[in-house]
Amino acid sequence: MLDDKKITKQNIEDKSVQEVMAEATKVCCRCGEELPLSRFRMEIRPNGKKAYRSKCKYCTWLDRREKKLQKKTVTDTFDPNMVILQKRQYKQIKPERILDLSQTGLDIELLGEDEIFVKLLNCKDTWLSYYGRMIRKSKGKYNLLNGITYKRSKDGGLVYSFSKNIFKDGKWQFQQVFIGAERLIVDTFIENPDCVNNTYIWHRGNDKSNLYYKNLYPLTREQNAQVRDHYKRTGDDSEEYIVQVMNDIRYKNKEWSAKRYKADCMWSWLLGL
16 A cells, blocks of 8 residues: 555666556555556645655546435426426417518428518518528519528537618618527517527427427526526426426526516516517
8 A cells, every 4th residue: 555655765766756656556445446547646834845646536526426326416406386487388470461472473391380481671672481481572472481500619500690670870761680580580479588598498308300380498597508408307398397486486598586576577468479
């Protein structure tokens, strides 16, 4: 063991320091095995001296994994008395915003019986469908856009380019913009109770190519991380579970409060927003 095998000047003269250290061993306080010093991490003590840790690298990793699993197990449980304030809701679409495909001259095969193309507000002759497809009218002709894949995104998100009415330099003017399809779908079809903090979008099944509006959930960073970790471990990302995460105070932003949320909802209802 390390205590019995002292490194003396004579030892260093006979062998290199590396050889001496390679022969030295230490007993792990967790598994009880006598292991080479290379299986232990070096740390600097408060007094400035260097020393090897009492647990081997593998046992240290096991302890960290157990603590992480215990923490995840705790966070997967919810308060049975938790009040569900935020529910899954979709925006009502006025009939005049729906594009009549028979008037476009396009031969489009619908991706689902419920697929409709809805005119985007403050955008020039642009319509978006429940499935993330876009139609734009240019020079009197309707075109089904393919969009582009954002190469710098690790998820390869779909991005559309179109003309949007923007207030700039003291006046409203149409300007070409690039916006992700998932963000457009959420803003157009889904009620987002916290647009400021819900900057992440979870795709059901963690499938980034699935852009159907009922499979997208605007979440905070903490909520998205919890749903992602839970899905990786259990394969469950049901709407029931996601709604519980959305309402759990542990995953809310620091400024959130139930009283303020209720007040905001009441004003939105009175104003018809």
